[in-house]
Amino acid sequence: MSDRQAGFSRFIRMRKSCVAYNLKYTIRKSVVLYKIITYATEQEFTRQHMTNPWKEIRLADYENHMTWHSVMQAQIMNTMMKEQFYQYPVKTIMILGIAGGNGLEHINPDIIEKVFGVDINREYLDECAKRYSQLNGSLSLLQVDLMDDSIVLPIADLVVANLLIEYVGYTCFQKVINQVQPTYVSCAVQINADTSFVSDSPYSNALDNLDSVHHQMSQDKLVEALDSIGYHLILENDVLLPNDKRLLRLDFKRNASKQ
Numbered sequence: 528m529s530d531r532q533a534g535f536s537r538f539i540r541m542r543k544s545c546v547a548y549n550l551k552y553t554i555r556k557s558v559v560l561y562k563i564i565t566y567a568t569e570q571e572f573t574r575q576h577m578t579n580p581w582k583e584i585r586l587a588d589y590e591n592h593m594t595w596h597s598v599m600q601a602q603i604m605n606t607m608m609k610e611q612f613y614q615y616p617v618k619t620i621m622i623l624g625i626a627g628g629n630g631l632e633h634i635n636p637d638i639i640e641k642v643f644g645v646d647i648n649r650e651y652l653d654e655c656a657k658r659y660s661q662l663n664g665s666l667s668l669l670q671v672d673l674m675d676d677s678i679v680l681p682i683a684d685l686v687v688a689n690l691l692i693e694y695v696g697y698t699c700f701q702k703v704i705n706q707v708q709p710t711y712v713s714c715a716v717q718i719n720a721d722t723s724f725v726s727d728s729p730y731s732n733a734l735d736n737l738d739s740v741h742h743q744m745s746q747d748k749l750v751e752a753l754d755s756i757g758y759h760l761i762l763e764n765d766v767l768l769p770n771d772k773r774l775l776r777l778d779f780k781r782n783a784s785k786q
C-alpha cells in the first residue's frame with residue numbers, strides 16, 4: 528500500500544471515529560435533555576393538578592385558630608388593617624387572601640370607593656359576602672388562584688397582602704403586583720423563630736397540609752423582590768406575637784419612574 532493510500536485509509540478511520548463519537552455525544556445529550564423536559568413536565572402537571580390545601584380548610588377552623596389566645600393573629604391583623612386602609616390616599620383597595628373578611632368593618636364607602644377581595648376558597652368568599660352585605664355596592668369578591676398564570680386581576684391603588692406571600696412565594700407575588708399596578712403595597716409576613724410556622728391551638732391540625740405550599744419568609748428577600756419590580760420600602764413595623772413569632776408589616780410605594 529502506498530503512502531497516499533495509507534494516509535487516505537487513516538483519514539477514513541478517523542472520520543468514522545469522529546462520526547461515532549459525535550453520534551454518541553448527541554445521543555447522550557438528547558437523553559439528558561429528555562430527562563430535564565420530562566421532570567419539568569411532571570412538576571408542572573403536579574402543580575396544576577394538586578389541590579391547594581387552602582381549598583380544604585374550613586373557615587370556622589381557620590378563624591378559630593387565628594383568634595385562639597396562643598395565636599392572636601386575627602385580632603392583631605384587624606387593628607393593622609384599619610391602619611393599612613387609611614395610611615395612604617387611595618380610593619380602591621385589593622385584599623389578597625380575604626378569607627372571611629377580617630377587617631372589612633373598617634371600610635368607609637364614602638372614602639374607599641371599591642374593595643376587591645381575592646381568595647382561592649369559594650366558601651370563604653360566600654361567608655364574607657353574607658357578613659358584609661352592607662358593602663354590596665363597593666365590595667367585589669373574586670375567587671382566584673394566584674398561582675394560575677392565566678389569571679386577570681383589576682387595577683387598584685393599594686394592595687393589602689397579610690399572611691399571603693408565605694403561601695404563593697415571591698415570584699408569584701411579583702406577578703400579581705405587576706398586573707394590579709398599585710401605587711402602594713402593604714403586606715404583613717410572619718417571621719418565625721425556631722418554632723413551627725403554625726402556632727399550637729385546638730384547631731392547628733386542620734392546617735397541617737399547609738406545609739406543602741408554605742415558603743419561609745425573609746425581610747431582605749421580600750424587599751429585594753419588590754425593589755426589582757420598581758417598589759421601594761416606605762414603612763416597617765414589627766409586632767410581637769405569642770410563641771416567639773413576629774408579624775412584620777412592610778409597606779412599599781411605586782417608584783416615580785414607574786408612574
